Amino acid sequence: xxxxxxxxxxxxxxxxxxxxxxxxxxxxxxxxxxxxxxxxxxxxxxxxxxxxxxxxxxxxxxxxxxxxxxxxxxxxxxxxxxxxxxxxxxxxxxxxxxxxxxxxxxxxxxxxxxxxxxxxxxxxxxxxxxxxxxxxxxxxxxxxxxxxxxxxxxxxxxxxxxxxxxxxxxxxxxxxxxxxxxxxxxxxxxxxxxxxxxxxxxxxxxxxxxxxxxxxxxxxxxxxxxxxxxxxxxxxxxxxxxxxxxxxxxxxxxxxxxxxxxxxxxxxxxxxxxxxxxxxxxxxxxxxxxxxxxxxxxxxxxxxxxxxxxxxxxxxxxxxxxxxxxxxxxxxxxxxxxxxxxxxxxxxxxxxxxxxxxxxxxxxxxxxxxxxxxxxxxxxxxxxxxxxxxxxxxxxxxxxxxxxxxxxxxxxxxxxxxxxxxxxxxxxxxxxxxxxxxxxxxxxxxxxxxxxxxxxxxxxxxxxxxxxx
Ligand code: URP
Ligand code: ZN
Ligand code: ZN
Numbered sequence: 001x002x003x004x005x006x007x008x009x010x011x012x013x014x015x016x017x018x019x020x021x022x023x024x025x026x027x028x029x030x031x032x033x034x035x036x037x038x039x040x041x042x043x044x045x046x047x048x049x050x051x052x053x054x055x056x057x058x059x060x061x062x063x064x065x066x067x068x069x070x071x072x073x074x075x076x077x078x079x080x081x082x083x084x085x086x087x088x089x090x091x092x093x094x095x096x097x098x099x100x101x102x103x104x105x106x107x108x109x110x111x112x113x114x115x116x117x118x119x120x121x122x123x124x125x126x127x128x129x130x131x132x133x134x135x136x137x138x139x140x141x142x143x144x145x146x147x148x149x150x151x152x153x154x155x156x157x158x159x160x161x162x163x164x165x166x167x168x169x170x171x172x173x174x175x176x177x178x179x180x181x182x183x184x185x186x187x188x189x190x191x192x193x194x195x196x197x198x199x200x201x202x203x204x205x206x207x208x209x210x211x212x213x214x215x216x217x218x219x220x221x222x223x224x225x226x227x228x229x230x231x232x233x234x235x236x237x238x239x240x241x242x243x244x245x246x247x248x249x250x251x252x253x254x255x256x257x258x259x260x261x262x263x264x265x266x267x268x269x270x271x272x273x274x275x276x277x278x279x280x281x282x283x284x285x286x287x288x289x290x291x292x293x294x295x296x297x298x299x300x301x302x303x304x305x306x307x308x309x310x311x312x313x314x315x316x317x318x319x320x321x322x323x324x325x326x327x328x329x330x331x332x333x334x335x336x337x338x339x340x341x342x343x344x345x346x347x348x349x350x351x352x353x354x355x356x357x358x359x360x361x362x363x364x365x366x367x368x369x370x371x372x373x374x375x376x377x378x379x380x381x382x383x384x385x386x387x388x389x390x391x392x393x394x395x396x397x398x399x400x401x402x403x404x405x406x407x408x409x410x411x412x413x414x415x416x417x418x419x420x421x422x423x424x425x426x427x428x429x430x431x432x433x434x435x436x437x438x439x440x441x442x443x444x445x446x447x448x449x450x451x452x453x454x455x456x457x458x459x460x461x462x463x464x465x466x467x468x469x
Contacts, residue, residue: 002029002042004021008053012369012393013376018034019031028392028400030042054435055403058376061375077328077332078348078420079117084124088123088124088450091403091437094124097128098131099128108142125399130153130154150460152183153185153462155243156185158189159188176236185233188243188244190217194224198218208339211281250295266311270356271293271297272295272308275291279300322353324348384462384463385462411428439456439457
């Protein structure tokens with residue numbers, strides 16, 4: 001069974017050209033020059049998909065999602081089934097989610113539990129990082145085994161004392177282990193001990209509303225932790241990937257490390273580029289709870305958003321992921337009605353990443369090729385999935401999105417597909433639209449219809465980060 005996508009402009013991390021894409025079964029067979037004899041021959045017997053006036057881009061690769069994450073006495077509201085379906089609607093065809101181990105738990109048992117949650121339920125392909133919330137000798141040994149089995153990255157936390165936080169000694173030991181086994185350390189870089197002091201003091205002063213989450217998670221405490229993580233990585237001789245970076249000052253630390261020649265990488269997320277503390281987290285009443293995430297949204301007056309767009313251009317920020325961690329307002333975010341500290345941390349956005357970063361193309365912040373590089377090619381390379389994922393090229397998986405660059409529409413809880421009772425993006429006007437999505441050659445989204453199936457997504461054992469080779 002072959003499919004020929006013709007008439008479109010194929011976009012890669014290096015440019016955009018008119019081309020025809022021939023899909024054979026689950027793979028890309030060829031990328032052909034329009035009007036060539038081979039393209040004409042390929043059309044015979046193929047299903048022809050007309051992409052005239054559209055962009056043809058590699059399926060998005062979102063390397064930071066949290067389906068079903070336990071947090072603050074509740075669970076992220078998307079299951080692997082609902083979350084991967086929503087991802088497909090938004091043009092993302094691969095996710096890398098986080099299996100979670102905490103103090104005293106066995107890494108292997110935790111991983112098995114997360115595999116079981118995902119297996120048979122995903123609409124698109126998926127892999128796992130491992131959160132090591134309890135760095136002990138057993139966990140360190142297990143890291144070596146996991147790397148050989150395709151779990152090649154490990155998230156550590158400098159935040160959330162008593163739940164996930166690793167102290168500096170534990171971080172150093174995990175980094176040394178990764179230096180030895182080739183794994184990539186991903187760091188949640190916020191000084192959680194200091195944040196908890198400020199949070200308690202704010203609460204005692206009666207400052208209980210959601211915006212206080214942003215006030216106490218100060219930019220200095222993100223940049224201090226980022227600096228410390230970089231220094232520990234230098235001592236441990238390990239590569240480092242800073243997750244969900246939101247503060248200009250943290251970005252500066254990454255830039256200094258990179259300019260000094262270190263293998264330090266960072267991602268940001270659409271919410272940090274488009275939202276702010278003043279306009280979103282500080283909304284009246286309890287509305288700001290819908291924007292509580294960590295690291296927090298930053299002040300627009302201070303210019304963080306502009307700095308993050310600049311970081312995307314300079315490559316100090318190499319990846320855009322979502323940190324998709326959805327909670328409903330009812331019964332979930334509402335847990336913190338009288339205490340901002342009890343609001344579950346996270347924003348759902350797995351469906352909107354491709355569109356929200358495309359807005360940067362529309363406004364001239366980045367170019368088309370950079371859009372694809374940030375949302376598909378680099379995340380695939382960073383997490384050892386390239387060239388199977390992240391590029392339209394012969395032999396790659398046929399994960400392809402046909403994107404209308406001109407369609408205008410408005411995001412709403414009424415038209416999104418994530419399992420949430422609100423949308424953080426409510427009322428946001430978007431130029432550009434995901435029309436058709438192929439996942440390993442199968443159409444899963446076609447002109448407003450979902451054709452995918454839970455269970456069609458396959459588990460992806462990953463190689464080592466291809467930025468370390
Ligand atoms: O607010 C967030 N980011 N929630 C998910 C957990 C994490 O730290 O990534
Ligand atoms: Zn985190
Ligand atoms: Zn996260």
